[in-house]
Amino acid sequence: MNRTELVKQIFDKKSFLCVGLDTDIKKIPEFLLKEDDPVFAFNKAIIDSTAPYCVAYKPNLAFYEALGVKGIAAFEKTIKYLKEYYPSHFIIADAKRGDIGNTSAMYARTFFEEYDLDALTVAPYMGEDSVTPFLGYKGKWVILLALTSNKGSHDFQLTENVDGELLFEKVIRKSQQWGNDENMMYVVGATQGKMFEDIRRVAPNHFLLVPGVGAQGGSLQEVCKYGMIKDCGLIVNSSRGIIYASNGEDFAEAAAQKAKDLQQQMAEEL
Numbered sequence: 001m002n003r004t005e006l007v008k009q010i011f012d013k014k015s016f017l018c019v020g021l022d023t024d025i026k027k028i029p030e031f032l033l034k035e036d037d038p039v040f041a042f043n044k045a046i047i048d049s050t051a052p053y054c055v056a057y058k059p060n061l062a063f064y065e066a067l068g069v070k071g072i073a074a075f076e077k078t079i080k081y082l083k084e085y086y087p088s089h090f091i092i093a094d095a096k097r098g099d100i101g102n103t104s105a106m107y108a109r110t111f112f113e114e115y116d117l118d119a120l121t122v123a124p125y126m127g128e129d130s131v132t133p134f135l136g137y138k139g140k141w142v143i144l145l146a147l148t149s150n151k152g153s154h155d156f157q158l159t160e161n162v163d164g165e166l167l168f169e170k171v172i173r174k175s176q177q178w179g180n181d182e183n184m185m186y187v188v189g190a191t192q193g194k195m196f197e198d199i200r201r202v203a204p205n206h207f208l209l210v211p212g213v214g215a216q217g218g219s220l221q222e223v224c225k226y227g228m229i230k231d232c233g234l235i236v237n238s239s240r241g242i243i244y245a246s247n248g249e250d251f252a253e254a255a256a257q258k259a260k261d262l263q264q265q266m267a268e269e270l
Contacts, residue, residue, distance in 0.1 A: 002139055006207070009088060009089075011270065015054060015263040016234050017056070019054045019058070020094070021059040022243070023043055024063055029042075029248060040077045042251075044078075046251075048252070050256055052260075056090035056091070057082060058239075090119065092235075094121050095120060096145065098125070101132075104131070108133045112140045120141075122134055128177075135184070141207075144172075145187045146199070173202055185235070187208075187209050188227070189212040189218065191212045196225075196227035204229070205233070213236050213237070213241070221265075224269040
């Protein structure tokens with residue numbers, strides 16, 4: 001999915017919501033455990049109920065890898081289901097890969113050839129040769145970690161060099177020599193608030209993937225105030241706040257309502 005297609009989806013649906021499929025078998029409704037594949041059964045119900053209100057889905061690989069072969073099978077079935085029944089939705093693999101060049105090339109082959117996904121989160125801290133193998137796929141997106149929403153982000157990302165430049169600013173500035181706003185996005189946590197102004201000074205046109213709205217307490221209104229651009233430029237993710245809205249038999253309906261509430265707020269911001 002290229003940028004034009006993504007922007008069209010956002011304005012057609014009046015939504016820039018991404019639903020994070022961080023599916024923990026220990027948190028899904030107990031009655032689903034009798035299913036042959038409880039994780040996929042949960043994902044399918046969440047997808048069917050939330051699809052009208054979002055433009056993207058983001059399965060987090062850690063939650064699938066934790067279950068070994070069965071988890072990977074559930075991930076693969078989830079991807080296949082999305083591609084068959086919801087082909088207009090943007091699919092992000094939240095895997096945070098990044099290694100020396102030949103290893104990154106294999107990660108790129110996995111997610112962009114084998115699974116044919118739209119985007120992959122990538123850790124940029126090994127530098128250019130760890131990122132560029134992901135950028136060689138037409139129509140695919142690399143989403144670099146820039147300024148994350150966790151408490152520990154302050155340990156490194158907000159440290160200054162001798163010129164007063166913060167590390168996350170250097171990552172964004174330097175990486176624009178490798179890719180552009182047609183194939184690269186940045187992860188910026190919703191809890192960073194007014195710092196979106198600093199992000200936009202360095203990356204005025206790039207799309208930002210924004211986790212942290214919902215369970216982590218980020219403000220959608222603040223994100224939009226400081227981070228939105230003329231073609232939106234935002235994909236805002238909510239995971240736990242949507243998919244675990246209920247652990248009863250109404251879990252899918254509760255998830256749909258949470259997604260709808262966010263979509264309506266997004267429509268106002270757009």
